[in-house]
Amino acid sequence: MQPGRDPLVWLAVASSTVIVAFILVPLVEMMTQPTMASLKETLMDRDVIRSIRLSMVTSGAAALIALVFGTPLAYLLARHRFPGKKILESIIDLPIMIPHPVVGIALLSIAGRNHPLGRLMQALGLEIMGTVTGLIAVLTFVGLPFYINTAKAGFEEIPPRLEHVSRSLGASAGGTFFRVTLPLAWRHMVVGGIMCMARAVSEFGAVIIVAYHPMVAPVMIYERFTAYGLKYSQPVAVWLILVCLVLFLLMRMISLDRKATA
């Protein structure tokens, strides 16, 4: 296609510019608002460091749980047809659609003493309200679909033929998965993990209902905004975005690098 001839190309360029500007302009504006001094001061604030670290740890844990429990499900969905598959897929997508506070309320309502499951959890010493356990539970809930859908797409790209060959040569189902499927699909799984973690880091609505303390970064940004105003919430936001950016770029690079050399 030669630009200049096809008006469709120009239309595409124009709309892309609008979209990119729509995303970047407010973010850049926010990132450049705080002064270096306030950024430095924020970095010295131990509460801020603690909240960003807590965000990273809980979101990472959510991604890990999604990886462990979601991979078999993603594989199942990619490889098999069975009655109720469409329903199962819709259920997995549900967390994307449900308003976030509802997720928090739903989890809290089964965790309380007024629910048999809540009483069982209390007997086991599992506490959801205001705990790291609760945070991870919420973040896993909202992040799961992003991992499962991405991993599923990865498995779908691998020809089943390769697995059949492996099986016909005598490898077990498990051996085939770990020695044939996994090496081919792991990049998708990493990307799925990144998506899941990114979604989890940004979660606010569900988190604030389940746990105000301990504070994850988005909750702290909100708390800073309500208690002190814009000026003191922006630097925290900037640091959270920077940390996430570095982390996700790193993970992207790891998963892309090998692809180029493979």
Next chain:
Amino acid sequence: MQLPVSRRVFSHLLIAIAWVVSINAAPVAAMQKVIIFHAGSLTVPLARIEKDFEAANPGIDILREAGGSTKMARMISELGKPADIMASADYKVIDKTLIPAHADWNIRFATNQLVLCYTDNSRHADQVNADNWYDILQKKEVVWGHSDPNLDPCGYRSLMVLQLAEKFYNQPGLYDRLVANRPEKNVRPKSVELVSLLKTGNMDYAWEYLSVAVQHELKFVKLDDHINLGNYKFDDFYKQAQVKVTGKKPGTWMTRTGKSCTYGITIVKDAPNAAGATRFLEYLLAADGGLKVLKDMGQPPFVPCRVVSQGVKDALPGTLPALVEVRE
């Protein structure tokens, strides 16, 4: 990389959007709007007053946004969010955050008081009363909480009640012993959030305004007037309670001093619809209008409402001067 959001989701979203647009678009366009920012504790009476007002004034659509009073005031003063009316659970918030840049006057229109809420399933629900509540809140197995004193006036007022109880019951060290049995995770941004924690059995007792307890049909312990922050005749006693809350920047503090719960309301300067806002206030502050609803819902109103000086009274728009009296 493939898009993780599947087609299914997309089509669901489209249907949802189409539905929302179809029910909302048509009627709203022709109406004038009045935007009200208000304290969470005013949600239920204002919803009712809004309904009555809109029925009488079909051309006006009231849009309400609830939150901690300090937060809502900051939305106006710092984010410049458009609003016509600001109603605060602590009338001082209007004096401190909005006057003079974003408002000119402040009308005190209703009162409230602190009560200790619980449900049938709360631990020791069958024994708790006005004389033993502070013993029960010290029991290890009892989970109780209050809202964040830095964000919500109900939060620091809850702590004031505990301080006043120490004085009133003459129990030195009571405040510290109580707070020691309340882990930080039991502190929430807004007091209304605690209601769902009570109802789901995640919490046994929560400090709330009387209005919230009445409107959410919770059981509650009503406290002596000396400590409930509800009777302005005891303001001299309330004054003894002092709670440190966060100041203008992280690491700084300021002190809140106890006084009776008094709601304040104002029309925001540069209100997009000052005329509509005045109409609504004329209805809200009428003895047989909004004030009656407030009375029914556990927020005893001032009849008539109060302003600090004759100057303020004369500056009020519309027929509002006739609805207020000058009283300290």
